[in-house]
Structure formats: C-alpha cells, structure tokens
Amino acid sequence: MGSLVFLALLLGVMYFILIRPQQRQMKEQQARIRSLEAGMIVVTNSGIHGAIAEVEDKVIWLEVAPEIELKISKGAVAEIVTDEDDDENDDEGADDLAAGDADA
Incomplete structure (x- = not known):
C-alpha cells in the first residue's frame, strides 16, 4: 500500500515538473501566433530576423x-521583437565593437 502511495505521489510530482510547464509554453506560443500582424518585427526559430509583410491563415x-520576402510557417516565429529589445541589442553590439577596436 505504501509503495502505491509513493507511486501516485511520484506521478503527481512528474506532472507538475514536466507536463504543466510544457502546457504553459504551448499556450504562450499559441497566443503569440494569434497576435501576429503586419509590421511586427520577429525572430524565427532558425534565427532569421524580419518584419511581417502579410499574415495568412497558416503562414x-x-x-x-527590401523587396525580399520569405514565406514561413506561423509556428516558426520564436520571438516578437519589441522596441526595447531592439535598443538593448543595438547597445550591446556597439559595446562589443568598441571593445574590439580597443584590442586592435
């Protein structure tokens, strides 16, 4: 009887450690996909950065x-870039360049 309780407890812990976070990530991804609209700056899972020109049902x-568009699946969008994210990345890149120039 004690081993049965232990097994049930172990399954409950596994559920909260493994399954719940995965479900939350799926819901966040679905919300991100639903919120996509033209003009947004995004990054894909493969690391491609760009602006959304047009949104269709699944792509x-x-x-x-300029004048180069890629047709990608909505599910391939990993991140929506905000102005704050873009500013932080620009600042970091400038710092890296300045440090590289000092070494030369």
Whole structure:
C-alpha cells in the first residue's frame, strides 16, 4: 500500500515538473501566433530576423531585406521583437565593437 502511495505521489510530482510547464509554453506560443500582424518585427526559430509583410491563415510573409520576402510557417516565429529589445541589442553590439577596436 505504501509503495502505491509513493507511486501516485511520484506521478503527481512528474506532472507538475514536466507536463504543466510544457502546457504553459504551448499556450504562450499559441497566443503569440494569434497576435501576429503586419509590421511586427520577429525572430524565427532558425534565427532569421524580419518584419511581417502579410499574415495568412497558416503562414506569414517575412520581409528580410527590401523587396525580399520569405514565406514561413506561423509556428516558426520564436520571438516578437519589441522596441526595447531592439535598443538593448543595438547597445550591446556597439559595446562589443568598441571593445574590439580597443584590442586592435
């Protein structure tokens, strides 16, 4: 009887450690996909940065350079870049360049 209680407790702990976080991540990904609209700056799972030119049912057209658009799955969007994120990345890049120039 004690081993049965231990097994049930172990399954409960595994549920909260493994399954619940995964469900939360799926809900966040679905919300992110639903919120996509033209003009947003995004990063894909493969690391491609671009602006959304057009949103269709299951795909988006991502402008990666002037007049160059890629057709990608909505599920491939890993992150929506905000202005604050972009500013932080620009500042970090400038610091790295300045440090590299000092070494030369």
